[in-house]
Amino acid sequence: MTSKGSRVEMPRQAPKERIKNFYEVALGYTPEMAMETARYCIQCKKPGCVKGCPVNVKIPEFIEKIAEGDFAAASRIVKETNSLPAICGRVCPQEEQCEKYCVLGKKGEPVAIGRLERFVADWEAENMKIDTPPEPVHPTGKKVAVVGSGPAGLTCAGDLAKMGYRVTIFEALHAAGGVLVYGIPEFRLPKSVVAREVEYVKSLGVEILTNVIVGRTITVDDLFEEGYEAVFLGTGAGLPKFMGIPGENLNGVYSANEWLTRTNLMKAYLFPEYDTPIKTGRRVAVVGGGNVAMDAVRCALRLGAEEAYIIYRRSEQEMPARAEEVENAHEEGVVFKFLTNPVEVIGNEAGWVTGLKCIKMELGEPDASGRRRPVPVQGSEFVIPVDTVVMALGTSPNPIVSQTTPGLRIHDWGGLIVEEQTGLTTREGVYAGGDAVTGSATVILAMGAGKTAASAIHRYLTEKQGR
Amino acid sequence: MFTIEAKRVLTPVTKLIVVQAPMVARKARPGQFVILRCTESGERIPLTIADYDREKGTITLVYQEVGKTTRLLGRMGVGDAILDLVGPLGMPAELPREGRVLCVGGGVGVAPVYPKAKAMHEMGVDVVSIIGARSADLLILEEEMRAVSTAVYVATDDGSRGHHGFVSDVIKQLLERGEQFDEIIAVGPILMMRACVEVTRPYGVKTWVSMNPIMVDGTGMCGACRLSVDGKTKFCCVDGPMFDGHAVDWAEAVRRSRIYLEEEKIAVDHMNCAEGGCRP
Ligand SMILES: Cc1cc2nc3c(=O)[nH]c(=O)nc-3n(C[C@H](O)[C@H](O)[C@H](O)COP(=O)(O)OP(=O)(O)OC[C@H]3O[C@@H](n4cnc5c(N)ncnc54)[C@H](O)[C@@H]3O)c2cc1C
Numbered sequence: 001m002t003s004k005g006s007r008v009e010m011p012r013q014a015p016k017e018r019i020k021n022f023y024e025v026a027l028g029y030t031p032e033m034a035m036e037t038a039r040y041c042i043q044c045k046k047p048g049c050v051k052g053c054p055v056n057v058k059i060p061e062f063i064e065k066i067a068e069g070d071f072a073a074a075s076r077i078v079k080e081t082n083s084l085p086a087i088c089g090r091v092c093p094q095e096e097q098c099e100k101y102c103v104l105g106k107k108g109e110p111v112a113i114g115r116l117e118r119f120v121a122d123w124e125a126e127n128m129k130i131d132t133p134p135e136p137v138h139p140t141g142k143k144v145a146v147v148g149s150g151p152a153g154l155t156c157a158g159d160l161a162k163m164g165y166r167v168t169i170f171e172a173l174h175a176a177g178g179v180l181v182y183g184i185p186e187f188r189l190p191k192s193v194v195a196r197e198v199e200y201v202k203s204l205g206v207e208i209l210t211n212v213i214v215g216r217t218i219t220v221d222d223l224f225e226e227g228y229e230a231v232f233l234g235t236g237a238g239l240p241k242f243m244g245i246p247g248e249n250l251n252g253v254y255s256a257n258e259w260l261t262r263t264n265l266m267k268a269y270l271f272p273e274y275d276t277p278i279k280t281g282r283r284v285a286v287v288g289g290g291n292v293a294m295d296a297v298r299c300a301l302r303l304g305a306e307e308a309y310i311i312y313r314r315s316e317q318e319m320p321a322r323a324e325e326v327e328n329a330h331e332e333g334v335v336f337k338f339l340t341n342p343v344e345v346i347g348n349e350a351g352w353v354t355g356l357k358c359i360k361m362e363l364g365e366p367d368a369s370g371r372r373r374p375v376p377v378q379g380s381e382f383v384i385p386v387d388t389v390v391m392a393l394g395t396s397p398n399p400i401v402s403q404t405t406p407g408l409r410i411h412d413w414g415g416l417i418v419e420e421q422t423g424l425t426t427r428e429g430v431y432a433g434g435d436a437v438t439g440s441a442t443v444i445l446a447m448g449a450g451k452t453a454a455s456a457i458h459r460y461l462t463e464k465q466g467r
Numbered sequence: 468m469f470t471i472e473a474k475r476v477l478t479p480v481t482k483l484i485v486v487q488a489p490m491v492a493r494k495a496r497p498g499q500f501v502i503l504r505c506t507e508s509g510e511r512i513p514l515t516i517a518d519y520d521r522e523k524g525t526i527t528l529v530y531q532e533v534g535k536t537t538r539l540l541g542r543m544g545v546g547d548a549i550l551d552l553v554g555p556l557g558m559p560a561e562l563p564r565e566g567r568v569l570c571v572g573g574g575v576g577v578a579p580v581y582p583k584a585k586a587m588h589e590m591g592v593d594v595v596s597i598i599g600a601r602s603a604d605l606l607i608l609e610e611e612m613r614a615v616s617t618a619v620y621v622a623t624d625d626g627s628r629g630h631h632g633f634v635s636d637v638i639k640q641l642l643e644r645g646e647q648f649d650e651i652i653a654v655g656p657i658l659m660m661r662a663c664v665e666v667t668r669p670y671g672v673k674t675w676v677s678m679n680p681i682m683v684d685g686t687g688m689c690g691a692c693r694l695s696v697d698g699k700t701k702f703c704c705v706d707g708p709m710f711d712g713h714a715v716d717w718a719e720a721v722r723r724s725r726i727y728l729e730e731e732k733i734a735v736d737h738m739n740c741a742e743g744g745c746r747p
């Protein structure tokens with residue numbers, strides 16, 4: 001079969017315009033664009049894309065429906081395996097997953113699978129009534145507690161509710177969504193899209209209690225005492241890392257978590273309409289090369305920074321961020337300093353940041369991961385004058401739950417120890433998944449882990465009843 | 468919902484509210500705090516739990532109207548509900564069960580000192596207290612403190628009651644005349660706590676302070692609340708809020724507390740402006 005259509009570019013706001021606002025950058029396909037893109041798919045008999053997808057979305061099938069113009073059918077196919085397509089279509093690293101294995105990508109460009117996924121999800125939101133039971137039913141009568149309302153928790157809760165459990169989500173923050181609301185910015189993932197998914201999960205009968213920190217407000221033991229028969233921990237990896245270099249506590253040094261939470265969750269970009277402030281400064285340096293760093297640096301521009309830098313100790317090829325976001329950042333005028341590592345944050349007498357002292361790096365021998373290890377070039381220190389430094393060095397799981405739950409074991413780096421096929425932790429009845437288990441990973445993997453745990457919990461509770 | 472059940476005006480700028488928060492009340496211990504937000508566009512601010520009643524499911528908060536959020540809170544009355552409130556946060560204070568302890572509260576800081584003094588008193592500790600304020604009319608919880616202390620000293624900046632000067636002066640007088648304390652607990656504005664710590668340092672008396680840095684989440688997620696203790700970075704919301712005052716890097720803590728001074732003013736101006744009180 002040969003390709004008929006073509007990979008249509010998705011319209012985007014122009015870089016000069018978009019750095020002045022927080023509106024979504026990628027504007028979405030029209031039905032015509034989607035159908036043209038869908039026709040580009042050659043409908044492989046043995047599709048590589050499906051294997052590349054962590055939840056094995058039936059990609060050729062849904063794309064075929066789009067090509068036929070039957071968007072409702074396409075949407076149903078996607079939703080069979082992916083409960084958050086509007087989100088995944090926007091934030092999945094497709095170039096590392098489905099699109100990486102697309103045959104067309106071997107010679108030319110792969111099918112724009114992510115964009116099509118987003119299209120069907122958005123189309124559904126606008127045109128279809130979501131078919132949910134009018135009255136939530138809880139035929140099993142059993143209660144399950146889900147801790148954390150990120151993609152792992154939302155998915156696990158939604159699946160369990162569909163299986164007839166009475167599910168309550170406990171969320172530490174005042175809003176549901178996890179990283180999707182406090183981390184990923186509006187211009188990449190509109191909060192209305194997240195809210196839609198949260199509403200959907202609620203419509204399945206799931207109760208969401210915000211402002212509850214498990215381990216502080218209530219413990220896992222209390223949950224069992226209150227009649228919850230199983231607990232899912234989807235608590236994410238929320239602890240920020242700092243470098244341990246001099247000057248990191250100067251005024252003007254932020255963790256990416258603080259920077260993004262102020263901006264996205266607390267809407268500091270609308271200050272003083274919203275009460276939470278942020279100190280942007282004229283020149284901002286973001287340290288790191290992942291999605292978090294890209295989001296932080298692009299927020300800096302939108303918050304009014306005139307110069308925004310990415311400081312990354314390896315080279316461009318090693319950057320873990322989604323390719324599309326790196327490209328967006330380039331277009332928006334972000335200055336990339338590769339093979340550069342901070343050694344000190346410099347401040348003035350009053351304790352405010354004035355610069356970031358860095359050292360040049362070169363790539364040496366490959367390390368354990370097979371990537372060439374960056375090593376400092378002696379005597380190559382130099383100072384980049386900046387007013388603000390944002391540390392986006394990765395995060396690790398929060399110990400609040402593990403410290404307060406007897407029997408719950410963790411790896412030395414903080415991740416919860418679980419049985420891979422089920423998500424069962426070292427404590428009976430307690431399951432976990434997402435970043436809390438893997439460390440910072442992806443939305444789709446967290447969602448997949450939530451699904452796995454939901455079926456495992458169902459099996460566990462069914463067997464327990466039989467015992 | 469976090470409904471306000473009772474409200475007392477302690478001074479023109481200091482209010483006490485009793486809030487319905489059963490889950491928080493069930494777990495609260497002296498020294499812990501909550502983070503709250505009044506409106507959808509509001510900021511999250513920490514407030515110490517001044518008291519709690521597990522049976523009634525309420526917690527008591529005392530605050531001084533300084534920034535926008537505390538002003539908004541100040542206007543709320545009985546029956547109104549606080550939009551978001553989460554806790555209890557931080558580590559409970561490790562209070563001594565015996566001996567003689569000096570409790571020092573400055574300004575609104577008397578409120579967080581009170582539950583600690585009360586708890587120690589109930590365990591049989593000999594509690595001596597110093598309470599202070601800018602002037603006599605701003606003194607709070609004097610009666611309550613007297614009920615749990617063997618002696619209460621009062622200091623006011625303007626001399627309108629008790630010692631004319633700071634609470635730290637009174638600590639100095641007590642230590643100079645040879646009074647012995649196993650520990651000192653000092654809570655209040657950062658500069659007051661720093662002054663207290665400097666006074667007790669030469670005497671080597673363990674001095675606990677309750678730090679109140681800028682916070683966002685209160686769960687260790689953002690690092691806004693970091694401070695240096697013994698040369699190591701700590702997150703106040705999970706490692707604190709009580710720290711050994713002699714180990715705190717005060718210069719850093721003071722300057723970090725001032726990061727948003729400018730913005731705090733803008734927020735208050737903006738609030739006044741929105742209400743028609745705009746200065747041209
Ligand atoms: C800025 C940023 C950008 C990213 N970009 C991408 C991207 O483009 N593509 C991609 O695939 N992935 C991206 N990721 C990663 C992705 O967001 C995460 O892998 C994913 O959200 C993990 O989901 P989760 O459900 O495990 O945890 P989270 O989304 O972290 O949710 C955990 C939730 O649990 C709550 N919680 C924690 N502890 C407790 C407790 N004790 N009690 C109650 N609640 C608790 C937290 O408040 C939070 O709401 C990004 C991450 C960040 C930070």
Ligand code: FES
Binds near residue numbers: 687702
């Ligand atoms: S307030 Fe965010 S880490 Fe302490």
